[in-house]
Amino acid sequence: MQESDFFNGYKAISNVWDEMYASNLAVRSPYERVIDYLALESVEDLNKKEELAQRLFMKQGITFTVYNSGEGIEKIFPFDIIPRIITSAEWDFVEKGIKQRLTALNLFLKDIYHNQFIVKDNIVPIDVIYSCPHFLREMYQVGVPYDIYVHIAGIDLIRDENGDFLVLEDNLRTPSGVSYMLENREITKRLFPDLLPSCGVRGVNEYPTLLYKNLQSLSPRQISNPTVVLLSPGIYNSAYFEHTTLARLMGVELVEGRDLVVNNQKVYMKTTIGLQQVDVIYRRVDDEFLDPLVFKPESILGVAGIMGAYRKGNVAIVNAIGNGVADDKAIYSYVPDMIRYYLNEEPILKNVPTYRLSNPDAREFVFANINKMVVKKTNESGGYGMLMGHAASEQEIERYKQEILKAPRNFIAQPTIALSTAPCYIQGKLQPRRIDLRPYALCGPSGIEIVPGGLTRVALKEGSLVVNSSQGGGSKDTWVLTPPSPKGEVTKI
Amino acid sequence: MPEFKIQHITRYTYDGPVRDSANQIILFPIVDIYQEVLKHDLSITGNPLVDTHIDYYGNEVGSFTLSEPHDQLVISSNVIVNTHHRPLPVDDIFPEHQWDALKDLKYTVPYIDFLRLDYFEGQDDLQGIVEAEKINHETPYQVALRFCEYVYRNFEYIKGVTTVETRIDEIWKLKAGVCQDFAHMLTEMLRMVGIPARYVSGYICPNRNGMRGEGATHAWAEAFIPNFGWLGLDPTNNCIANETHVRLAVGRNFSDCSPVKGVYKGPYGHHLNVSVSVGYKDDEPEPEVNLFVDKVVKPSTSPVTTSEPAKNSYQRYLEMIQQQQQQQQQQ
Numbered sequence: 138m139q140e141s142d143f144f145n146g147y148k149a150i151s152n153v154w155d156e157m158y159a160s161n162l163a164v165r166s167p168y169e170r171v172i173d174y175l176a177l178e179s180v181e182d183l184n185k186k187e188e189l190a191q192r193l194f195m196k197q198g199i200t201f202t203v204y205n206s207g208e209g210i211e212k213i214f215p216f217d218i219i220p221r222i223i224t225s226a227e228w229d230f231v232e233k234g235i236k237q238r239l240t241a242l243n244l245f246l247k248d249i250y251h252n253q254f255i256v257k258d259n260i261v262p263i264d265v266i267y268s269c270p271h272f273l274r275e276m277y278q279v280g281v282p283y284d285i286y287v288h289i290a291g292i293d294l295i296r297d298e299n300g301d302f303l304v305l306e307d308n309l310r311t312p313s314g315v316s317y318m319l320e321n322r323e324i325t326k327r328l329f330p331d332l333l334p335s336c337g338v339r340g341v342n343e344y345p346t347l348l349y350k351n352l353q354s355l356s357p358r359q360i361s362n363p364t365v366v367l368l369s370p371g372i373y374n375s376a377y378f379e380h381t382t383l384a385r386l387m388g389v390e391l392v393e394g395r396d397l398v399v400n401n402q403k404v405y406m407k408t409t410i411g412l413q414q415v416d417v418i419y420r421r422v423d424d425e426f427l428d429p430l431v432f433k434p435e436s437i438l439g440v441a442g443i444m445g446a447y448r449k450g451n452v453a454i455v456n457a458i459g460n461g462v463a464d465d466k467a468i469y470s471y472v473p474d475m476i477r478y479y480l481n482e483e484p485i486l487k488n489v490p491t492y493r494l495s496n497p498d499a500r501e502f503v504f505a506n507i508n509k510m511v512v513k514k515t516n517e518s519g520g521y522g523m524l525m526g527h528a529a530s531e532q533e534i535e536r537y538k539q540e541i542l543k544a545p546r547n548f549i550a551q552p553t554i555a556l557s558t559a560p561c562y563i564q565g566k567l568q569p570r571r572i573d574l575r576p577y578a579l580c581g582p583s584g585i586e587i588v589p590g591g592l593t594r595v596a597l598k599e600g601s602l603v604v605n606s607s608q609g610g611g612s613k614d615t616w617v618l619t620p621p622s623p624k625g626e627v628t629k630i
Numbered sequence: 631m632p633e634f635k636i637q638h639i640t641r642y643t644y645d646g647p648v649r650d651s652a653n654q655i656i657l658f659p660i661v662d663i664y665q666e667v668l669k670h671d672l673s674i675t676g677n678p679l680v681d682t683h684i685d686y687y688g689n690e691v692g693s694f695t696l697s698e699p700h701d702q703l704v705i706s707s708n709v710i711v712n713t714h715h716r717p718l719p720v721d722d723i724f725p726e727h728q729w730d731a732l733k734d735l736k737y738t739v740p741y742i743d744f745l746r747l748d749y750f751e752g753q754d755d756l757q758g759i760v761e762a763e764k765i766n767h768e769t770p771y772q773v774a775l776r777f778c779e780y781v782y783r784n785f786e787y788i789k790g791v792t793t794v795e796t797r798i799d800e801i802w803k804l805k806a807g808v809c810q811d812f813a814h815m816l817t818e819m820l821r822m823v824g825i826p827a828r829y830v831s832g833y834i835c836p837n838r839n840g841m842r843g844e845g846a847t848h849a850w851a852e853a854f855i856p857n858f859g860w861l862g863l864d865p866t867n868n869c870i871a872n873e874t875h876v877r878l879a880v881g882r883n884f885s886d887c888s889p890v891k892g893v894y895k896g897p898y899g900h901h902l903n904v905s906v907s908v909g910y911k912d913d914e915p916e917p918e919v920n921l922f923v924d925k926v927v928k929p930s931t932s933p934v935t936t937s938e939p940a941k942n943s944y945q946r947y948l949e950m951i952q953q954q955q956q957q958q959q960q961q
Contacts, residue, residue, distance in 0.1 A: 253739070267742045274686035274743075291961060306961075313960035373952040376960035398650050400697045402681050423958050429893045430652045430693075438954050441893035442652030445693045448683060464961075544749075 215611030234486030246286035271461025296557035345386035351581030355453035363416035399442030589617035648896030752802035782868035
């Protein structure tokens with residue numbers, strides 16, 4: 138095997154799971170074919186491919202927005218050309234784990250907005266629920282179609298040093314990034330056209346079809362062609378590209394709040410031929426902005442009266458209103474208990490150990506070991522408002538501690554996890570970088586479906602542990618392989 | 631067993647035609663053994679369909695929309711209510727037992743919501759006062775009455791210095807306000823010593839010698855007294871809210887009970903005019919008097935004013951849109 142330069146000197150980080158190299162520096166079998174293929178390419182060829190990928194992203198406007206960066210707000214999402222590979226056995230495990238978790242989370246949301254059995258049985262303490270700003274009393278006793286609250290989840294998984302998958306966050310409100318999963322695959326098809334079938338990579342492109350099928354099935358009106366819309370906050374939102382992409386791929390109208398109006402507890406879309414009743418809304422607007430009559434009165438992104446239409450069951454809203462209570466990072470720590478409570482099963486996927494800082498003992502422990510901790514706000518996402526203990530200065534830590542002491546309920550801490558690494562093509566060389574995995578699970582009346590794949594985010598800065606796109610992360614195409622056929626040959630598709 | 635005829639008119643007038651208004655009303659008197667509704671007529675401009683539901687706190691809430699262009703919206707609620715005197719707490723249980731009973735409620739629904747304190751600047755000062763006022767060996771009932779009197783004596787009743795959005799910080803600094811502010815102050819003090827307290831909106835029906843809060847919707851507080859239940863306390867008049875107080879809604883604070891609120895589209899400002907008149911059985915309601923006139927409020931589509939002088943309102947509008955769109959968490 139002839140090896141190009143780029144392949145030499147790959148320095149896997151010690152005590153970290155590397156997706157490509159086993160500890161004895163042998164290439165793990167799923168990567169063999171890719172590595173063999175890449176080894177035959179020259180550095181120039183690979184550079185060309187990298188350049189092509191960037192040009193394609195730029196030309197197609199596959200961008201996202203970084204806030205508070207001072208410079209031009211729209212950026213392309215950095216893409217690494219080397220795919221991340223997940224074996225079919227690994228995928229089966231992840232898939233089972235996510236299905237189990239999502240089933241429990243949906244049961245939890247139904248319970249918490251109705252009978253609250255889990256609180257009465259002291260599994261989840263009542264004050265954690267009632268102090269959560271996303272526990273919406275407006276949703277109390279409101280029925281939702283098929284008792285599904287989470288229709289789309291973007292559960293973030295990481296792998297620890299043993300290669301075990303752990304759940305970092307559940308993202309049950311408006312998970313984003315699925316358009317990059319789709320676009321990354323399209324780009325990879327152009328970069329390595331022959332590699333995908335020869336490796337037996339499973340397709341992800343049925344995602345929009347599955348999503349559309351689920352959305353349609355939620356229609357309160359029993360009609361053959363219900364009106365489904367995608368409600369976007371607008372062009373300044375970081376995920377606007379995704380909103381347009383999904384609307385286009387599903388063939389539904391992309392609307393903003395001002396395009397909708399509520400009359401007599403029904404939602405209508407303004408069209409050139411008059412009002413058209415809307416049955417299902419896939420919204421990418423936060424709960425508190427959704428209805429200025431019920432939530433934030435100053436919101437100009439929402440639709441006044443939509444909560445009334447939802448309560449009456451005249452419109453389905455995806456994801457349901459009020460999911461934030463299950464997304465709260467303090468409540469996240471109880472998800473394994475929820476699985477045991479509702480399903481009478483042991484959790485397949487483990488949580489990252491989490492210290493709730495409202496507990497004085499936990500707080501003391503965390504403060505004493507802050508260098509080994511990541512402290513997060515319970516109600517933020519996207520990597521905002523975090524403290525990475527190992528990288529922060531004394532003053533930063535002191536300031537953060539003061540903030541914690543003001544409202545300890547709003548913080549949790551987790552030990553810094555050595556995220557797994559995967560090879561990335563950076564400056565003509567393969568280099569290990571930290572990654573995570575976000576599969577997109579769709580929950581509909583006929584069950585939970587997860588397209589085999591997801592978004593692998595990568596911390597492109599050397600040594601960085603933060604993969605969030607808002608914090609300078611990039612992404613990779615994520616390959617889930619078909620199970621090897623009995624002969625050991627890969628099935629062709 | 632007094633019977634009251636209450637006429638409550640809410641009138642919004644707009645400077646021009648507005649449309650697509652969505653509104654929420656909490657104007658349905660609570661029905662229980664101390665209060666029965668004999669008749670309730672509701673008439674609204676344009677006769678929209680009013681959909682009602684029961685909210686988290688057990689209040690009946692109505693909502694309706696008015697999509698056609700309109701330049702005024704009048705919500706006229708005419709109620710005949712019959713109230714019954716509720717005997718006062720006997721209060722013959724040892725104080726410690728009563729306080730212990732309250733402690734047990736801290737982590738139970740619904741009391742947890744009526745015990746939660748939100749941090750505000752004057753909290754430490756208030757805590758000091760609350761501690762001083764709470765004399766050992768007094769029962770929760772006695773403490774509640776004392777706090778009610780404290781608010782009545784130490785806060786000045788002045789109309790117009792506060793609005794529905796005034797926060798407890800400001801009330802504390804001003805030491806003045808109207809019934810709503812008094813009620814907020816009292817609920818905060820009661821919660822500080824562990825007595826569950828809720829906000830009540832309703833009407834006060836005076837016994838003809840005049841009481842504060844007539845002519846408009848009224849607000850007071852309720853304290854949870856062991857072995858008794860919710861006791862109405864009116865800090866604006868320093869009295870127990872009993873058969874002269876007609877309850878419309880209960881909640882944590884004003885915004886849970888807001889009698890009328892709405893959102894509309896259009897470039898025009900609005901004026902709000904509320905009148906409440908109360909008559910006894912067989913009497914005609916007293917003539918309508920406008921006792922509460924809201925200042926002109928900018929329509930919801932107008933920009934929030936900022937302190938930056940250089941930007942015109944169009945630029946500020948764009949900025950606001952941008953900020954709100956960016957705030958949407960895409961996880």
